[in-house]
Structure formats: C-alpha cells, structure tokens
Amino acid sequence: MTFLTNIFNRVVTASLVTGAVALSPIAAKAQTIQGAGATFPAPLYKVYSQQVKKKYPDLKVNYQGIGSGGGIRQTIAGTVDFGGSDAAMTDSEIAKVKNGVILVPTAGGAVSVVYNLPGVSKLRLSRTTLPAIFAGQVTNWDDAKIKADNPGVNLPNQPIKFVVRADGSGTTFIFTNHLSSINGYFKGRIGANTAPKWTLKNVLKGKGNPGVAALVSRTPGSIGYVEYDYATKNKLKSAELQNKKGEFVAPSLASANAALSTVTFPDNYRVFIGDPGQGYPIVGLTWMMVYKNYSNPSKADAIKKWINWVLTDGQQYNDDLNYTKIPSNVVNRVLQTVNSTVK
Numbered sequence: 001m002t003f004l005t006n007i008f009n010r011v012v013t014a015s016l017v018t019g020a021v022a023l024s025p026i027a028a029k030a031q032t033i034q035g036a037g038a039t040f041p042a043p044l045y046k047v048y049s050q051q052v053k054k055k056y057p058d059l060k061v062n063y064q065g066i067g068s069g070g071g072i073r074q075t076i077a078g079t080v081d082f083g084g085s086d087a088a089m090t091d092s093e094i095a096k097v098k099n100g101v102i103l104v105p106t107a108g109g110a111v112s113v114v115y116n117l118p119g120v121s122k123l124r125l126s127r128t129t130l131p132a133i134f135a136g137q138v139t140n141w142d143d144a145k146i147k148a149d150n151p152g153v154n155l156p157n158q159p160i161k162f163v164v165r166a167d168g169s170g171t172t173f174i175f176t177n178h179l180s181s182i183n184g185y186f187k188g189r190i191g192a193n194t195a196p197k198w199t200l201k202n203v204l205k206g207k208g209n210p211g212v213a214a215l216v217s218r219t220p221g222s223i224g225y226v227e228y229d230y231a232t233k234n235k236l237k238s239a240e241l242q243n244k245k246g247e248f249v250a251p252s253l254a255s256a257n258a259a260l261s262t263v264t265f266p267d268n269y270r271v272f273i274g275d276p277g278q279g280y281p282i283v284g285l286t287w288m289m290v291y292k293n294y295s296n297p298s299k300a301d302a303i304k305k306w307i308n309w310v311l312t313d314g315q316q317y318n319d320d321l322n323y324t325k326i327p328s329n330v331v332n333r334v335l336q337t338v339n340s341t342v343k
Contacts, residue, residue: 001029010264022102030058037063037071037084038170039208040277041286043106045084047317048343053308061115065208069194069248071167075101081303083289084171086327087194088270100292102341103269104334106310108260108324110251111174112238114216115223117141117156123239124248125197127281130241131183132224133160135190136200141221147323159202163215163224168195174273181274182281190246192274225282228256229322243281253322255280265330292341300342307338 009299030174042065049061050177056242066074068085076096077081113130115123129145132138138145142155151247165172173194180187190196204219206212209226213234216224223239228251231238249255258279265269273283290307294300318325326334 017040022315024192027288028220031061031298032060033081033290033299033302033306035061035063035082036066036074036080037289038068038086038286039065039310040068040086040109040171040247040284041084041323042209044107044318044321044323047321048137048310048314051314051317052306055309056305056311058119059305061306065210067165067167068170068173071289072168078291080306081294081299082306085289086284086286087173087287088285088287089274091304092215096169098290099294100341102290102292102337103310104290104338105265105269105285105330106288106314107318108256108283108285109322109325110226110228110259110280111136111171111178111284112236112251113223113241113282114213114236114238116216116218116220116237117155118220120153120155120323121237122150122153123237124242125239126242126248127182129268130232130239131179131186134162134179134198134200135183135186135187140200141303158221161202161204161219161222162198162200163204163206163212163219163222164198164200166196166207169208170194170284170286171209171225171227172196175282177238177272177284181332232322241281242276243279244277249280249283251280253319256283256322257324259283260324265333269330290338290342293343295310297343301334304339304342307334307342311335 045063052059058148071083071085071088072093074080088103126149129149139159139160142157177192178194180192204215206215209230212224213226213230216222216236217234238251240250242248259276260283271285290303315325
C-alpha cells in the first residue's frame, strides 16, 4: 500500500509540475531590449525603464547614454534594439540601416546655456552676443557686447573658459543649429553639427551632458551648454537668452512648451527647430530609432510594447523631469506607423 501511495504521489507531483510549466507562459515571454544613444533624454529613459515594469513585468529595458552620434552609429551597425538621438538621422544615415528605421519622437526640451561666474547671479545674452561668444569673437567676460546685454552687472575682467562636448552630441546639434540659424558668421565658421570643429581657445571637453555639467560646476569663469534637466539637477546658473521676439527668456518647461507649440511634424517625424517664433529659443526634440524589421518576432513584439507604452503611459513622467510631451495627435500617427510597420 505504501508503495502504491508513493507512486501516486510521484505521479501527482509530476503532473503538477508539468501543469505549472504549461501555465507559466510569462517566463517564456520575458524579453530584454537594449538601447543606447543620446544623454539628453537619459534621465527620462531611466524612469521609463523602471515604470514600464508596472504594466509589463517581464519587459526589461536597458539604455546606455553614449551620445547621439554613438546612438546613430550603433543603430546603423545593428548592435542595439533601438537607438537614441537628439539629432534626427539624415537621409544618408537612414539609407545605411539595412533593416529600415522609424524615427519615434519621445520628448522635447530646452538646452540651457550654463555658466559659472561668482558674483553674477543673472546673465543675459542677446542674439548677437551668444553666437559671437561661441564663434570665438568674444573671449573675455567684460567684453563690450556682454556689458551691453547686462547693464549694471559687475562682470569680471577674465578670459571665458568654454566647455563643449567631447562626443558626437545631439545636444550640440540643437545648440549649434540655433546659433547657425541666427548668425551667418557662426554658420560659416562652425555650422550646425553633432561634432563641430570649434575654433575656440580655453576649451574644456566633457563627455555627455553629465560631463559638461560637472566641468562647468567646478570651473569658475566657464560657460557651456547642457539639457535643461541637467542644469537644474546640478544647480547650475542658466543665462536668459533673447528670442525671435526680442524677449530675454530663461529656460523652463513652460518656455520650452511655448517654443515647441507651433512645430509641425512631417510624415517621417523629423523636425529641425532652429529659431522658434516664441518662448525659449534653444529647444529640440529627441527620438528613439527603431527598426522596421527584427530577426526575432518576440523582439519586434517587445519593441512595439515599449514604444506604445512610452508614447501613452510614459508621457506622464515627462513634465516631472522638465521634458515636453509629444502632442496627442502626433502620438496617434507615430503609433499607427510603428504598429503597422515593425515586424
């Protein structure tokens, strides 16, 4: 009897285990997707990757902030599941992606001109002065052009130390695209580029937005540019910049939203914002770059889950981190493209 009981128990146990395996599709569906690229949205994508688990517990998203240039290169090489860039891919770059690519706008934001000038709590830079500084025409803090923008401010007689990106950068593209749009000398000398050839002296180079923010923070007499959230989190002073209307505007979520409110998205969702008509003048968008074709169907499904979540549930986190949201009408268009194209 004991022998028969033991046999029965083993049969029942085996059946339960088999049933458990059959009823546990979750483990089989677990999927990890790898992304890399722009540091501009890295704080936002970190939150996205944490929060998406509430809806999809078995979807793991890893994103590495290596700069927009790196994101585009890895997308072309096929070494990531999705890339990130603040500089929309060019036609020639898109043509190199053998599996096809869709540009998915995820957020927008301001690029702050940050400075470290002890004793100067407020700094204004006009549409003529800012490009002159970064073109190397203005090299001292008490230059007449800076003084004219800041009457009554005690500006020090000391050289300007410039902090720029060491890596290919979408933040740099947004910044230089604006300066090129408002100043012919800067456009001809430097131009809009992710990795421009700066003609500046006293140049320091930082990797990513974090590197530039750290260098400005510890270098008196310096000026640089970072995504707005990096400026606020590192408690850096941001200059007020003159916009197209002639107003001096500080970077903020509200002023970035004002600038981006008139943007029209074409069919490929690629937008270059050089000189907005209102609000804060240096703003841009950031994109995830996803393939049209994935070798693994489960990977394609995971990407579609990820993008659908980012553009719906995920957008609620944008405001908290000082990023603008993507307009709902644009979201609907993008999701239709992704859901019907990604295979």
